[in-house]
Amino acid sequence: MLSTLSITNYALIDSLVVGFDKGFTVITGETGAGKSILLGGLSLVLGKRADLSSLRVKNEKCIIEGLFKIDTYGLQQFFEENDLDYDINTVIRREILPSGKSRAFINDTPVTLDVLSRLGENLIDIHSQHQTIQLTENDFQLKLVDALAENQKRLAVYVKGLKTYRKAQKELEGLIEVQTTxxxxxxxxxxxxxxxxxxxxxxxxxxxxxxxxxxxxxxxxxxxxxxxxxxxxxxxxxxxxxxxxxxxxxxxxxxxxxxxxxxxxxxxxxxxxxxxxxxxxxxxxxxxxxxxxxxxxxxxxxxxxxxxxxxxxxxxxxxxxxxxxxxxxxxxxxxAHLDEKIALKTRELQDMESILEEQSVVLREKRNTVIPELQSKLKSDLTQLGMPNASFEISLSPTDTFTITGMDELLFLFTANRGGSYGELKKVASGGELSRIMLVIKAILAKYEKLPTIMFDEIDTGVSGEISNRMADIMKDMSADLQVFSITHLPQVASKGNHHFKVFKTEGAERTMTNMKKLTNDERVVELAHMLDGKDLSDSALAHAKQLLNPSLKV
Incomplete structure (x- = not known):
């Protein structure tokens, strides 16, 4: 869980310290207020490459720091493998120097961007429209099927065996190369x-x-x-x-x-x-x-x-x-003894292959068992999001190759129209459809896996009315098990948040600055009214805003 984010001398942000809680957090603000700046700063903490143009004041360094509560993430082994001090309240700091160089620290220990990026993947999942491409990847689709099939432990055993097998393969290749020479x-x-x-x-x-x-x-x-x-x-x-x-x-x-x-x-x-x-x-x-x-x-x-x-x-x-x-x-x-060693290693590999094939068959059987349930669940949830004719054809085909996910190729076909032709998601689904599908899938995954904090960046773009209400309900339901953020322009979504932050600009004598604040209940009413009716606050907009925050109120 992201507990605190501190940003100094980054883009339009002079100095910003903001604390977050568990549950559903919404972030609103006018177009151009700086929500993308906030995301950019957070991305740097998670391992994105730095750019000197990010410095607000060019001769001063930029510091971005995030405090994460990680006690439930099971990351002790990651910290041990990378020689890092484990702390349930872990601090990640990123510094961009005026020279253009950048430094990264985990609990005050210097780390490479690769290490930081791999840790970041386990802390926050930032979802934006262009990242729905992940949804079209076979590994991600199999992850969804495996979540429903409760294959995680079986897959972990298989992956461990696969690593040993690949290591033995390299050893055999090395022996053959030595023998040839x-x-x-x-x-x-x-x-x-x-x-x-x-x-x-x-x-x-x-x-x-x-x-x-x-x-x-x-x-x-x-x-x-x-x-x-x-x-x-x-x-x-x-x-x-x-x-x-x-x-x-x-x-x-x-x-x-x-x-x-x-x-x-x-x-x-x-x-x-x-x-x-x-x-x-x-x-x-x-x-x-x-x-x-x-x-x-x-x-x-x-x-x-x-x-x-x-x-x-x-x-x-x-x-x-x-x-x-x-x-x-x-x-x-x-x-003189290489032939014997090669024969022994070959027999060892054959035994490993037999075990991996048996494990792959079990994974396939469990996957096939839950595919009908998954197709039904996706169709049902997408119907509530304004896609009543959406349906999927999901099937598994055995392969001859050992991959990190087993020996299956998943065919994940989709159509948004009744009687329409099924096709691959990346070819037949629009950006808005992919966003809604991704939201539904993340919600399903949240019930079966311990997901990191999720930040949805305007996933509700292009929808309104009852559909936006349902999307907000899905995100709120997800927040019962994990910390969820939503950057939104829709008052229906913003009203469902447990916590509401506003990003805004202030005009100084010499420069413009981006700020962020947590809104009180009264301030939320005003913010929602602005989102409903523009700059002019009408009585009807205020009343509507109050009703959004408290649906039991009568207007």
Whole structure:
């Protein structure tokens, strides 16, 4: 329910704050007074795109704010899905900046126009003559049939299953696409994997091979230097070991003369032990060094293979080649098992299709049950609205396609004349006829569904007398279950409202402004009298106005 509407700096509105109640609210005013401005501002709150020309004062921002009571609308999930704070008294604010940019907020949280528009669809249904095109759409017509058939829960289960089915369809398409691509690349990937598997891939292998290559490639130099080292260690005249051994023997004769001599002796002994160990390692290395051109060739081959693979795969480390090998292995494994996955997903889809088809049949049976009742109800209600010969031919045809409404195509044919040919609504019904049909349909829907606030914008255009009375009665009856607004030029409709607002212009010294006020009972009498008799207030017009407001009065 719309509780409050606040508009600042919009078109001819300087500042306007108005509160609304539940029930039937009528809005009147002379042509050009600004009723369309009010609707325009409300449309911005509901997600319509902004226009810089809407600013009254161009260098100030426009702010339009609506307070909605939403506790009965079941919108908690919408707020959760869009990460919004849920409040039963929800505030929607729209700002249009002088720069031309606009911003939208739901409970002070910035939102996109798409989110705002989707929420707005659940809050207010603004019905104008050009929007009767919705009446000619198959989905809307099916919504009416489903309301009478009480198919809402069944349809919700079907739609949930359909979403899962479509998701599975996309997954299957993705698997088939992957398989097609994988099949094209399989031979090449297999070749690459084999090539990598033959290479000695392990951490640090390049550095180890490079070291081994340098040793094999410089074996003669190594042998020469190791031999020279052995000679320097063991030569009888100048060898390191004989000299240090001799030094140790000399110092051994001094150890008894003091701790300082003993310490020196021990240090030389330690040096000798270390030198002896170095000599043993040197001899071991010398024995292991040999000229081996075959080993050199093998090491060089491994290095060149690794160098080529690094260059081929455009990487710098063997660890990266290992990762590539693992990825190729996984990809080939997945390719080998794609047929199995595709077969499994196909069977899953077939099971889902069977369930959806069964649910569609149930929906169709329930729809066919209520179609005669709907045809009768529409004919009866339209007769009261001055269309006594209006009738409908409504039928269902099964389709092979899953749609959001099931597997039915609804044929909704109409004729306004007795004996006339039936045709599609959009082709055979006039604008005035569509408006009356829409009113009747909205009234039927209101009894079966929790509809949002409805605002009828001059739906009574082109009718008068008893028909306008009946249209007003229908809207008033609807307001027992939901908040209903009617913008009208007819006193018969205006008199039926629980609340009556007037839109009017005031002329200032420099500018014209649009305002809106709630009328008292006396003010309503005057307003209705003006609507009946123009600017001049005659006694008969006032009396007639009083009788409209209180039919029990005698004139």
């Amino acid at each position: 994988a099949n094209k690349e399989q031979d090449y990937n297999s070749f690459l994997l084999t090539e990598l598997e033959k290479a000695p891939l392990k951490e640090g292998i390049v550095e180890a091979l490079e070291e081994e290559y340098e040793q094999l490639n410089n074996v003669e130099l190594i042998m020469e230097q190791l031999s020279k080292g052995d000679q320097l260690f063991n030569d009888e005249q100048i060898g390191v070991l004989p000299l240090v051994t001799e030094m140790r023997q000399s110092l051994s004769k001094l150890v008894e003369f003091g701790s300082n001599y003993k310490e020196l002796y021990q240090r030389v002994q330690s040096v000798l032990i270390e030198l002896d160990d170095v000599n043993s390692e040197l001899q071991r290395l010398q024995e292991g060094v040999e000229v081996n051109p075959d080993a050199l060739k093998e090491v060089n081959g491994k290095l060149q293979l690794l160098y080529n693979l690094l260059k081929k795969h455009n990487v710098n480390e063997v660890s990266e080649l290992i990762s590539i090998k693992n990825e190729l292995s996984n990809k080939l494994f997945e390719t």
